[in-house]
Amino acid sequence: MATIKAVRGTRDLLPPDTNLWNHVEATARSVFARYGFGEIRTPIFEATELFARGVGEETDIVSKEMYTWEDRGRAESDRGQSLTLRPENTAGVVRSYIEHGMAETGMLEKLFYIGPQFRRERPQRGRYRQFWQIGAEVLGPPWSGSDSALRDAEVLEMLATLLNELGVKGWRLALNSVGSAEDRQRYSAALRDALAPVKDKMCPDNQRRAETNPLRVLDSKDPNDQEIIDGLPKIADFLSEDSRTHFEQVKAALDACGVAYAIEPRLVRGLDYYTRTTFEFTVPDGSGLGTQNALLGGGRYDGLSEMLGGPKTPGIGFAIGEDRLILTLRAQAAEQAAKKLDAFIAPMGVAQNPGALKLAQELRHAGLSVEVGDGSFRLRKSFDAADKLARKMIIFGEDEVTSGILTVKDFSKGEQEKIAREELAAALKN
């Protein structure tokens, strides 16, 4: 009979890998807490319309990558509703913000999330159909200071701190401003005009983009088209006074904090809701990501709340590709020191099993990590198992029970000592 396997583009995360996942998430939580972020958990599926309106009907994500189905509820109210597994989390967070009237506090909200997202793409290294994002959003009514450049810089500085604390090497921050929605509109029109006479000479992909989304032409990697692209109008020339000032303020604050960045006029992000500041953190070749070298991306989305029918709520946020972060850490890290248990108890004979379990209970209650072997194991087998799992092995046999003195082998030193049972927990902590 055919065995059932994890569906394409999904995978199991197993120990010891999950240790690294937990480490990454714990570090992120710790950093976020220091910057005043609280955790939000939104549903894994939402009304399809949320993403259509928020992320943008024309984006690849919405037009061809979503897992969407029609609900079959009994109630008239939910029958036939179109639902979608979330392809990203920002729209859900903003929906929740509006729904719970968080704007009414007049305060800035700082929210972070960690969770799976779903996109139906061709799987590849660093790209899965169920993938994890660690993200955060800063949002609030305009009078909360949510549109201040200070917040952009704070978020970027926080990301630099997080990557450094995780030990990511060689990261690079690419920064750009795509301007307000109006700036973008004008720039897009200018690009279309500039491309019209020359697009026939470009590759088919770029010809298509010139029509549908001219900003994306800037991203093109096609070497033959670079000359044309270099000659296109620059976004910087289309920024309004406000947008320009805002961008300058972001840069000034980053300079003050010593966060290095590279201005990249061609950095255009694909989601429709981005305005003004956009950014991306990449890692160098050889960091385990292949061509998917974007570790995280984000930007400002001053109009998103209104697109979803909410009050004017400027915001800025980012999403880290946790799968990619893990790949990078694994590729960059020298041999990961395997986490070992504090002790392995080897009962000598099945008659000692109950007593061995009792000893394990005592040690575990004392805060130690302990595994128990089985009395049927030969001593040699116990040694083999213990050496793989634990730093020390406790021999638990008749002699030890009657004398109350336990034999403890320390694998790192290769030494063996006798320790009284009352002192065992304390001794194992060293």
Add this chain to the structure above:
RNA sequence: GCGGCUAUAGUUCAGUGGCAGAACGCCGCUCUGUGGCAGCGGAUGUCGUGGGUUCGAACCCCACUAGCCGCCCCA
């Protein structure tokens, strides 16, 4: 969604038309309370799935599925 490469033991892989293999790992014994070394023995398996060619297919052909690499796009 498009193109290329790949799929054999738990793992890494060899085998390119004639008995299904190696290394590591696993289990047992030498060796019933002192292992890791060594020696001996053992199990590894629908050769990704289905079909075709052939006296005979892991090997050649077709389809499918999955993985990897690139494109598109994105985290």
